[in-house]
Amino acid sequence: MSDMSVESPVPTFAPGGSRRHRKVKQGGNGMRRAIVLAMAVPVVSVAFTGPSAFAADEGIGTTAKDATLNLDDEQLIANLEKRVLDQRLGTNVSGVVLDAETNTTLWGHNADTALMPASNTKLATATAALTILGPEHRFTTKVVYGNGTLTLVGGGDRTLTTADLTELAKTAVAGLKAAGLTSVKVAVDDSLFPEPTLANGWNTGYYPDSVSPVRALVVDGHLVNDTSTDAGGAFARQLTAAGVTVTGSVTRATASSTDVPVAQHTSAPLSDYVHTMIKVSDNNMAESLLRMTALGAGRQATFDDGTAVVRQVLSERYGVSLANFEIYDGSGLSRANRIPAATLAQILDLLTDPRYEGVLGSIRDGLPVSGEAGSTLGPEWGRFDDANSKCAVGKVQAKTGTLTGAIALSGLTVGKDGKWKVFSFIENGSTANAADIKDAMDGLAATVNGCWA
Template identity: 80%
Template sequence: MSDMTTQTAAALFEPGGRRRHRKPRQHGTGMRRALVLAMAVPVASVALSGPSAFAAGKDTGATAKTATLDADDQQMVTNLETRVVDTRLGSNVSGVVLDAESDATLWDHNGATALMPASNVKLATATGALTVLGTDHRFTTKVVYGDGRLTLVGGGDRTLTSADLAELAKTAVDGLKAAGLTSVKVAVDDSLFPAPSLANGWNTGYYPDSVAPVRALVVDGHGVDDTSLDAGQVFAQQLAANGVTVDGAVTRATASAHDVPVARHTSAPLSDIVHTMLKKSDNNIAETLLRMTALGAGRPATFEAGTEVVRQVLSERYGVSLTGFEMYDGSGLSRADRIPAATLAEILELLTQNRYAQTLGSILDGLPVSGEAGSTLGPEWGRFDDAHSQCAVGKVHAKTGTLTGAIALSGLTQGKDGKWKVFSFIENGSTANANDIKDAMDGLAATVNGCWA
């Protein structure tokens, strides 16, 4: 979606331009949670170890609201009850549909059951990163010099390109030549991210293709075992192309505090990076953001610290239920991850509130759109292309999730009544062809939209 589209959507999400505080919601048909939180603002370098880090008052005496369905919603619910038992989806499937305007849960089918969510985990990762680091946060890659050595220092920029390294090399060469130096050693410093570089629950077949071992330095998204040395070798080649002799092989070293800064590159803002991550479902960006989120909260850049910070952001900042929530990585590749559909719907429902638009707007903007070429809901992936779901092309904004044995689709769409609905569908264990399962999922989203009546 364009920025203009995002602004229009936000206005449609907010009837009258305001939203009352929400009350805690129980997972179940006709029940809806409510948020009672302080204004959402980016939180930079906040330690989350204390209970007051994301403190917000809560109206614990509130009661949840029961839905009263109009004719359109009743038809949608009737259709969902029939279509959720589609044999393509198997027997282990869950789903939730929320109404963004009425505070009601319109439909719930095992919504509190924690299932393997695949890449829907990225919704939690993005929420944590944007909240802790802020939308304008940028990642910095540096070159420093000392003792005859240039050190390329990784700063967690997963979008670094060879063109960026070429600019760093050119600046470094200009400095070397000005100092009368024609040869130099080259090292890489990726100490920002400690070991381990592989998450609990990753199959060996996932890396380095689906996800590379997580390091603080990478170039052009290369899927290799050691992305840091790979980036250093590209940097060394560019130094040589600019007339400087590289002495020996690229090594790994830790930059000294006495090293002289030579060059630096800053990434695009985090909002742009999140947009790309969601559109493409980029596993490597997600894992890097998880590590950087931990650092931004004053924690070590590990899987464990990153997931703990995300949990605290969701629960303490936004009031999202974490019952059954198990997160071991940032991408959703971990087969140990478990998230209920109801929790994913709660995360997405934050996007319908104007007070979070500045912080979380790039999540809404980054959600793939049904039929959008170049996204994970594009025609190249066979999405929204059958007789039942084609009617919803351009009308569904949702995050996909696909692993062997787990397919998910969670997002937003305007219902037949013109009101925005938030939905989440997850299946685990279906033995049907993956494309057939996705067709069934797309059909559920078209049902929520109301075009498949």
């Protein structure tokens, strides 16, 4: 099961000081990421040239040239070389550390080996969504009336609440009473998304606890098999409470172009949505967002089209390598997904570039902070609480990933030398207890930070 928790207020966090003093990276639209791994795929429509953090002369899976290293980096590398062999991590481990300012690969261990990334997949989903839709994009839920029926029309908003439905019902009831109507039927229209299917790498055992069948209408994030009729039932109850009789049961229908608009609710901006999705690793939000991103790119709201758009954005807009990159969903629940640590580090490195602050900033801000209650790195999940990693509490921002047989941790921290470091660690197949594996992962992050020297 992928990692999830309950959202809580998020403190302002800027490890090692404000990012605004950081030197602006050179080159446009991801140019410096062109030469990535020996098997990098061709990029269509955009020419990418210039130096890369993963350039062949640095060597993925090897350290940077000794002449470029300071004493802190030398110690960091020496420590990682030993600690990546921790028996708790098993033998199938991929890892990489970058110096974000100098664009140098400091250290790599099987960095281009594609492993099951679990919820680290959400980093790719969020990047594509913010790029295609824009951080100010909002989702709209509507109510229309026709032929004696109020139809609740889903707009892909996974943040819709009962309170929002209450306001929609009040507005709708006012209109009905003004027209002299005292009873109405209720229908739901979730046709924005096609009938739910399983992604490659999913099984029916995921429903509805790990993820609900993906529909365009849901209320209060309910984990049920039919979120649309569940939301329709909640809407009908609010209508009744407001003094209108609802006849019959809630049905599924497609709103007509001749139906009269009655009320609508607009969500918070996408930047807020992404912030929450990353912070608590919400699978349902990720899968809805994948479909909305596909629609925003003019494609169908399906797993195939959504993941195709993710690939296109990463490669063509940002120059991220797609070598050995395979994803089949937006949440990371798919056991068929494969992403190298090197690629995840590339995606995270975008968050250190001031050029992308306006578009991608909510991903960085949403990254769980080590020891932050209410996030997937909080004490309730047993994170950063052992003798080796507790020194890094409040100093690391990272996306977690947890499936049976796969644990990942990828993020940002300021190293002992005061420079931003980007890291990604993934293990697959360790037979150790999951809590012990996470302790070892947290120790690697504390090593990158330099507090565990």
